[in-house]
Amino acid sequence: MRIFDPHAHMTSRTTDDYEAMAASGVKVLVEPAFWLGQPRTYVGSFIDYFNSLLGWERFRAAQFGIRHHCTIGLNPKEANDDTLRREVIEILPRFLAKDGVVAVGEIGFDSMTPAEDEAFREQLKLAIEFELPVLVHTPHRDKAAGTRRTIELVEESGIEPGMVVIDHNNELTVKDVLESGCWAGFSIYPGTKMDEHRMVRVLEEHGPERIIVNSACDWGVSDPLKVRKTADAMKEAGFDDDVIDQVVWRNPVDFFAQSDRLILDDLDEPDLTATYEGSGVLRGERA
Amino acid sequence: MTITELSAALEERARPEGLAWLREASAAVAADPTAIRSRFPMVGRKVGRGTLEEGADPDDVHAWHIDDAARTLLLVAMGEAAEGELAELYRFGDAAERRGLLRALPYLNLGDRAVYLVDDAVRTNDTRLIAAALGPYATEHLPDAAYDQAVLKCVFVGVPITPLDGIPERVTPECSRMLAALVHERVAAGRDVPAEVWTVIDKYPHAEEIAAIEAELDSPFEDRRAAAERALKHRPGARA
Numbered sequence: 001m002r003i004f005d006p007h008a009h010m011t012s013r014t015t016d017d018y019e020a021m022a023a024s025g026v027k028v029l030v031e032p033a034f035w036l037g038q039p040r041t042y043v044g045s046f047i048d049y050f051n052s053l054l055g056w057e058r059f060r061a062a063q064f065g066i067r068h069h070c071t072i073g074l075n076p077k078e079a080n081d082d083t084l085r086r087e088v089i090e091i092l093p094r095f096l097a098k099d100g101v102v103a104v105g106e107i108g109f110d111s112m113t114p115a116e117d118e119a120f121r122e123q124l125k126l127a128i129e130f131e132l133p134v135l136v137h138t139p140h141r142d143k144a145a146g147t148r149r150t151i152e153l154v155e156e157s158g159i160e161p162g163m164v165v166i167d168h169n170n171e172l173t174v175k176d177v178l179e180s181g182c183w184a185g186f187s188i189y190p191g192t193k194m195d196e197h198r199m200v201r202v203l204e205e206h207g208p209e210r211i212i213v214n215s216a217c218d219w220g221v222s223d224p225l226k227v228r229k230t231a232d233a234m235k236e237a238g239f240d241d242d243v244i245d246q247v248v249w250r251n252p253v254d255f256f257a258q259s260d261r262l263i264l265d266d267l268d269e270p271d272l273t274a275t276y277e278g279s280g281v282l283r284g285e286r287a
Numbered sequence: 288m289t290i291t292e293l294s295a296a297l298e299e300r301a302r303p304e305g306l307a308w309l310r311e312a313s314a315a316v317a318a319d320p321t322a323i324r325s326r327f328p329m330v331g332r333k334v335g336r337g338t339l340e341e342g343a344d345p346d347d348v349h350a351w352h353i354d355d356a357a358r359t360l361l362l363v364a365m366g367e368a369a370e371g372e373l374a375e376l377y378r379f380g381d382a383a384e385r386r387g388l389l390r391a392l393p394y395l396n397l398g399d400r401a402v403y404l405v406d407d408a409v410r411t412n413d414t415r416l417i418a419a420a421l422g423p424y425a426t427e428h429l430p431d432a433a434y435d436q437a438v439l440k441c442v443f444v445g446v447p448i449t450p451l452d453g454i455p456e457r458v459t460p461e462c463s464r465m466l467a468a469l470v471h472e473r474v475a476a477g478r479d480v481p482a483e484v485w486t487v488i489d490k491y492p493h494a495e496e497i498a499a500i501e502a503e504l505d506s507p508f509e510d511r512r513a514a515a516e517r518a519l520k521h522r523p524g525a526r527a
Contacts, residue, residue, distance in 0.1 A: 047378070054381035059413045094379045097328040261332070 001025040002245070005227050006252040007032055007135070007167060007187060007214030010057055010068065011049075017217065017224045018064040024228035028264065030256060031057060032071040032106045032135050035078050037219050043087035046074075050095050058100065067264060069256070071105035071135045072096055079119035080111070089122055096130040102259040103127075105135025106167070109146045112139065117153070124157035133163045133258050135185075138173065147173040151180045163258055165212065170194055174202060178210060183255055187216035188226035196226065196233040203234065208243050212251045288351075290363060290394055296339050297356045305334035309357050313364035320368035326361060327376055330354045331383055348418035349450040351390065355419075358387030359394055369395050377404050386415050392424035399428040409437045418446050426453035435462035442469060442484060449483045460491035467496035474503045474518050477510035482521035489522070 003025040010018070010031050021029075031053055040046060053070040061068035072095040074088045095101060104127040109116050127134045136154075139146035147166065154164050161181030169177055169184045170193065177184040186194045186202070194202075199213060217224040231248050235241075256262050288296075298306065312329075315322040335353040343350045362369045373395075377388055389408055392401050401424070408420035421437055429437065434457055441448050448454050467488045470480050488497070503515035 051379075051381075055385070056382075056411070056413065059382060059415070091379075094324070097325055098381050099328065099331045099383065100381065263331075263336075 001228070001231060002027055002249045003227050003231070004249050004252040005029040005214055005224075006165075006212050006256065007185065007216045008224065009034060009216070009218035010061065011036075011052065012219035013217055013224060015060070015064070018061060018066060021224050022064045022066055024225050025231075026066055026227070028067045028069070028253075028262075029061070030069045030071060030102055030135075030252075032103075033073055033075070034106050034137070034218070035075045039078055039081065040084070041081075043084060043091065046084075046088050047091060054095070054098060054100065069100045069102045069262065071103040072098075072101050073105045073107045073123055073135075074119055075106050076108050076110040076116040076119065076137065076139075080113055080115045082115065085115060085119050089119065089126075092123070092126055093130070096126060096132060099261055100263050101132070102256040102261050103133040103135045103165075104130070106137040107134065108137040108150060108166075109139045110137075112142065112146060112149065120150075120153055121157065124153065124159055127163070128157070128159050131260070133165065133255060134159065136164060136166045136182075138166060138168045140168075143168075143170065144172050144176075147176060151176060151182065154180065154182060162210075165255055167214070168193055168216075171198065171202065174206060178206060183210045183212060183251075186211070186213045188213055188223075188230050189216065190221060190223050190226075192221075196230040199230050200233050200237045200239075203239070203247065204237070208246050208251070210251070211247060212255060213247060290360075293356050293394075294360060296351075297334075297353065297360065300337070300339060300341065301334050301353055301357070305353075305357075308333045309360065313361055316361055316365050320365055320372055323361065323365060323369075323372050323376065327358060327380070327384055327387075330357045330361070330387070336383070348414045348446055352383075352386075354383055355387045355390045358384070359391035362388070362391045363394050367396070370397060370400065373397075373401060373404065377407070382413060382415060386419040389416065389419040389424075390422060393422055393427070397424075402428050405429060406433065409433075409440060412444060414444055414446050417441060417444065421446075421451050421453070423452045426457050431459050432461070435459055435465065438462050438487065439465045439469065442466060442481065447481070447483065449486065455486050455490045458487050458490060460493070463488050463491035464493040464496055467493050467500065470518055471496060471499045471503070474500055474514040475511060477508075477514045479514065480518055485522045 005026050008029045008031055033053060050072055058068040079085045104123050107120050107123045136150055138150060150166055154161060165183040165185045166177045167185035168187050174184050186199055188194055188196050188199055213227055213230050215224050215226040216222060227248055231244050234244050312326040316326060331354045334357040337353050338345050339351040339353055339356050377385055380388060405420045405425050408416040438448055438458060466484050470484060473480050500515060503511050506512050
């Protein structure tokens with residue numbers, strides 16, 4: 001089984017996790033920039049963090065045969081610090097130009113403050129400027145309202161909805177998100193947000209189009225093998241292998257390939273080109 | 288490799304569109320040095336990322352890549368203005384950009400003013416950066432103690448040392464001693480060392496450390512005796 005985990009905070013994980021993920025079928029992952037559990041207070045901390053996502057973490061993943069990409073952005077929680085918001089957004093363009101940066105993110109709402117609103121809008125503009133997709137985090141609290149507000153901001157910004165994935169959905173938000181034309185992401189967690197059996201029901205109700213699932217594994221209680229466990233639950237529920245492949249591989253590949261920055265060219269995945277010939281996944285020079 | 292050879296190798300390997308982009312980018316950065324800030328990150332996707340030598344092992348940390356050569360040519364095209372941009376290019380660079388920048392150092396006229404970049408790269412644990420940092424620029428400009436420590440770090444993290452530009456001429460007796468001590472430590476743990484360490488150790492053989500390795504041949508522990516044999520069999524003229 002080939003797995004693309006489109007949301008995994010590997011900086012928080014051990015080499016044991018990398019090993020287990022590779023064994024479960026994970027070949028490619030995307031690590032979104034987020035907050036680290038306690039607020040940073042200097043722009044330099046962000047620069048070092050972004051650099052580690054582009055350098056050290058990519059190197060670590062490669063040791064286990066996993067291709068690491070990242071998204072770069074200012075998360076909503078820390079966007080509430082006025083000085084940081086200005087300074088971090090100012091240095092983002094330098095990072096958004098890089099290979100392997102496959103989206104702007106995670107951006108979005110935490111407490112739905114005016115500061116979060118401003119950071120969200122400014123980063124949607126940057127996404128348009130750098131022709132990058134967007135990864136949006138939806139709030140833990142007041143999620144349905146936060147999701148609706150997210151869709152409004154996406155519509156106002158003028159970005160193509162197909163370039164946006166709205167993440168951390170549940171049974172109550174998925175319909176609005178799919179109707180907006182955006183992609184719907186699901187973080188499969190032990191206990192919170194969404195689990196693999198509820199995910200199967202969502203897929204049965206809404207189908208696999210524009211739906212992606214991730215483990216979101218981070219520094220909290222989480223499980224880096226949740227994408228595989230979702231695939232297994234789908235299989236058990238009678239989904240056929242092609243639909244499973246669409247959800248855990250082709251959908252995230254199609255979404256992030258819109259960046260033109262996926263680096264999959266020397267990946268040891270023999271049928272990758274065969275499946276995607278001409279679709280643009282392998283755009284860029286392959287010398 | 289001279290800059291002419293580098294350029295010729297790139298002409299051979301990169302696609303015409305990539306070379307055309309590079310010519311345009313070189314003109315842009317020559318006219319306006321700040322243009323390098325957007326061009327430098329684009330090199331991989333515009334010119335290519337494969338090895339510069341066809342058929343070379345892409346996982347060989349010493350192998351030049353197409354993007355290394357293209358980044359070197361871009362920096363050279365900036366002339367004297369390159370130096371002013373280096374610190375920021377490195378600070379904001381991803382691993383591929385940093386590797387290209389480090390490989391370019393000997394082609395720029397920098398004196399010893401970029402040694403801090405080599406120091407930073409050698410402090411990382413990224414084997415690609417460590418290897419790229421230890422080219423002819425490091426041979427010429429690193430202080431002795433730093434060079435010796437860098438060679439020791441290479442062996443420690445698994446970067447082959449034979450292809451390093453300064454091996455074995457550049458090392459001091461201290462490097463030979465430290466490597467012999469590392470061999471002893473590894474043997475005492477029942478572990479292996481690469482055969483190539485002897486090139487450096489035997490440049491200035493340190494009698495005491497080598498005697499300590501040889502004494503492991505008589506260790507009461509089987510794994511240590513076996514490790515000592517394995518280590519010493521690669522040493523020209525050793526008693527194992």
